[in-house]
Amino acid sequence: MLFDDSEFGFFSEAERKARRAFELYEDGKMPQALNELETALELNPANSSWHFNKALTLDSINRFDDAISEYEIALEIAPNDPEILNSLAIDYTRTGQYDLAIEAFELIQQLCPSFEPCYCNRIITYTEMGLHDLAEQMFYLAQQLDSDCALCFYNIGNSFFVRGEYERAVHCWLRTAELEPTHPQIDYRIAQGYWAQGQSECAREHFLRELRISPGDVDVILDFGLFLLEADDIESAREKFNRILELTPDSAVALFYLGEIAFGQGDYEHAVPLYDQALQQDNILMGPHYRLGQYALMTGQQDYAREYLATELQLAPTDGDVLVSMGSMFLALGDVHSAKNCLLKAVDIDSAKADAYYYLGLAGVVQGNWEDAAAFYGNVLDINPDDVRTLRDSALVCLATGKLSQASDRISKAKTVAGDADSALDAVVRKVRLARAIEQTGDLLGRYCPRFIRRLVQRIGSRGRPR
Numbered sequence: 001m002l003f004d005d006s007e008f009g010f011f012s013e014a015e016r017k018a019r020r021a022f023e024l025y026e027d028g029k030m031p032q033a034l035n036e037l038e039t040a041l042e043l044n045p046a047n048s049s050w051h052f053n054k055a056l057t058l059d060s061i062n063r064f065d066d067a068i069s070e071y072e073i074a075l076e077i078a079p080n081d082p083e084i085l086n087s088l089a090i091d092y093t094r095t096g097q098y099d100l101a102i103e104a105f106e107l108i109q110q111l112c113p114s115f116e117p118c119y120c121n122r123i124i125t126y127t128e129m130g131l132h133d134l135a136e137q138m139f140y141l142a143q144q145l146d147s148d149c150a151l152c153f154y155n156i157g158n159s160f161f162v163r164g165e166y167e168r169a170v171h172c173w174l175r176t177a178e179l180e181p182t183h184p185q186i187d188y189r190i191a192q193g194y195w196a197q198g199q200s201e202c203a204r205e206h207f208l209r210e211l212r213i214s215p216g217d218v219d220v221i222l223d224f225g226l227f228l229l230e231a232d233d234i235e236s237a238r239e240k241f242n243r244i245l246e247l248t249p250d251s252a253v254a255l256f257y258l259g260e261i262a263f264g265q266g267d268y269e270h271a272v273p274l275y276d277q278a279l280q281q282d283n284i285l286m287g288p289h290y291r292l293g294q295y296a297l298m299t300g301q302q303d304y305a306r307e308y309l310a311t312e313l314q315l316a317p318t319d320g321d322v323l324v325s326m327g328s329m330f331l332a333l334g335d336v337h338s339a340k341n342c343l344l345k346a347v348d349i350d351s352a353k354a355d356a357y358y359y360l361g362l363a364g365v366v367q368g369n370w371e372d373a374a375a376f377y378g379n380v381l382d383i384n385p386d387d388v389r390t391l392r393d394s395a396l397v398c399l400a401t402g403k404l405s406q407a408s409d410r411i412s413k414a415k416t417v418a419g420d421a422d423s424a425l426d427a428v429v430r431k432v433r434l435a436r437a438i439e440q441t442g443d444l445l446g447r448y449c450p451r452f453i454r455r456l457v458q459r460i461g462s463r464g465r466p467r
Contacts (some may be wrong), residue, residue, distance in 0.1 A: 014043035018050050019114045025053070030061050048077035052084055055091075064091045081117045082108045088115035089118075101125045116145040123155035127162060135159045157189065166196040185210065188220050195227055204226060218244055222253060234261060252282035258293065268295055286315050290322060297329055306333050313338060320349045323357050336363050354383040358390055365393070370401045388418045 019038035037054045041047070056069035071088035089104035108118035119142035126135035139156040142149055144167065157172030170193035177186045191206035207224040214220065225240030238261055244254035259274030272295060275288040293308030309326055317323060323346035330339035340363050346356040357379040364373030377394035380387055383443060391414035398407035 006441055014040045014047075016048075017043070018053070021050075021053065021057070025057055025060075030057055033057050039213075046077060048074040048081065048084070051077065052087070052219040055087065059087075059091065064094050066092050068095070080107070080111050082112045082118070085111075086115070086117050086121060089125070090121055093128060095122075098125055098129050114145060114180065116142055116149065119145070120149055120152045120155060123152065123159065127155070132159050132163055148179055150154060150176045150183055153179065154183060154189070157193075159190075160177075161193060161196070164196075166193050169193045170197070185214075185217070185220070187213065188217075188223070191227075192223065200227075200231060216247055218247055218251070221247075225254075225257060229257065229261070237261065250281045252285045253280040255281065256285060256287050259288070263291055263295075271295075286312070286317050289315070290317070290326060293329065294325070297332065302333055304333065305329065309333075310338065318349065320346045320353050320356070323349070324353065324359065327356065327359050331359060331362060331366070336366055339363055352383055354380045354387065357383070358387070358393075361390070361393065361397075365397065374396050374401065376415070386413075386417045388414050391417070 016274070017036045017040035021040065024030075024033035024036060034057050035056065037050055037057065038270060040050050041054065044050070044085060051070045051074035055067040055074065056065035058064070068088065068091045071084055071091065074084045075081065075088065085104045085108050089101040089108075092098070092101035092104065092248045102122070105118045105122045105125070108115050112118075119138045122138045123135045123142070126132065126138060127382060135156065136159070139152055142152045146152070153172045154176040157169045157176065160166070160169035170190055172194060173186060173190045176183050177190065180186075187206040187210035191203045191210065194200075194203035194206060204227070206218065207227065210217070210220050211224065221240050221244050225237045225244070228234075228237035228240060238258065241254040241258045241261075244251050248254075255274050255278040258283075259278065260270045262268070262271035262274060272292065275292050278285055278288045289308045289312035293305045296302070296305035296308060309329060313326065317326070323342045327339045327342035327346065330336070330342060340360065343356045343360045343363070346353050347360075348354075357376045361376035361380065362375045364376060374394065374397050377390050377397060380390040381394070391410045395407040395410040395414070398404070398410065
């Protein structure tokens with residue numbers, strides 16, 4: 001026979017292994033599929049399709065760097081294959097190698113301009129790069145080749161969502177669901193879009209739809225739990241976080257949010273152990289150190305509070321409200337440097353964060369830096385001209401810097417806004433009145449008294465109180 005098994009048996013065995021790998025891949029048995037493919041490639045390393053299939057298998061278990069190596073080997077054997085180039089570009093995007101991804105996509109466009117996936121998947125790359133105009137260009141190019149590509153609508157929906165254009169994002173995702181009802185997590189994405197728009201009922205409906213399809217999807221359960229927590233449906237949220245612990249008992253995030261529920265209810269006896277358990281599972285999780293620091297400060301354990309807060313700060317939190325809260329606590333602990341660090345980070349995140357400017361003003365006062373304090377208080381009043389605490393405290397700064405007229409104006413406005421609601425204003429009012437009276441007396445003497453009388457007044461003033 002022309003192809004005698006005895007002569008070409010190793011190729012037959014390699015092909016058998018490759019076919020077996022495909023069956024295992026389809027059954028979701030990725031480690032076994034990899035073993036079969038590796039054996040096949042040992043027998044015939046020159047088969048680009050098998051390297052490609054091995055890369056796809058590695059992708060399925062999130063071994064993207066290894067997959068890239070296999071795609072690159074496949075391209076050495078079959079240069080300019082658009083399928084291999086497209087998959088390689090996707091993995092370059094996944095690993096943050098955006099320039100290489102764009103190069104691969106552009107090469108596909110030169111080789112095969114009608115290859116629609118090179119436009120569709122480039123939407124993701126440009127979205128990750130923040131180049132949303134180019135992402136839209138890719139969407140419209142893809143539409144010319146396939147106006148009903150569900151993935152295109154999904155990808156451009158992600159671009160709109162990142163930009164905060166939630167209504168357009170939901171429109172695109174609804175189109176994806178219409179074209180491909182089984183698209184992975186599509187109801188989840190729609191739920192997120194509606195949630196971001198404040199359409200709670202629509203969001204709830206799509207969260208529930210997604211969970212009916214994938215009841216064990218921890219990401220969806222977690223987000224739904226947070227949605228319920230925000231909606232003040234505490235018991236339902238608690239149930240979702242406990243459900244996550246049933247599925248993944250070592251979930252630090254679920255433990256943390258159960259701690260948040262207890263903390264919010266003033267049940268510190270249960271909250272603190274939950275935070276500790278969360279840190280045992282993930283000691284770099286943001287949140288638990290902050291809460292434990294807050295609790296330590298509440299209970300007078302200043303050393304522990306400082307240690308917990310310092311650890312949280314090292315984790316580089318990005319929540320502006322948390323940073324402001326930490327800044328205020330560091331001020332209470334006398335650590336002005338760390339306080340300012342937190343507060344300036346909060347301002348970088350949100351330049352209209354009035355609370356951050358207020359505490360920066362307090363930090364300036366603590367350090368005796370009146371100019372900085374006045375400037376930060378001025379920022380608060382630019383954002384909220386009727387902020388009573390800032391009007392009150394900045395009046396004291398004006399007193400300290402001799403700007404008595406400005407102090408009087410601010411305290412007068414504070415009294416108008418607060419009425420009798422802020423008793424602390426009375427003490428400031430008395431100080432301003434006294435300072436104005438002294439100023440007016442000095443002006444009067446300066447205008448009408450001979451020089452020797454002014455010197456006499458100064459000498460009397462310098463003697464201090466009678467002994």
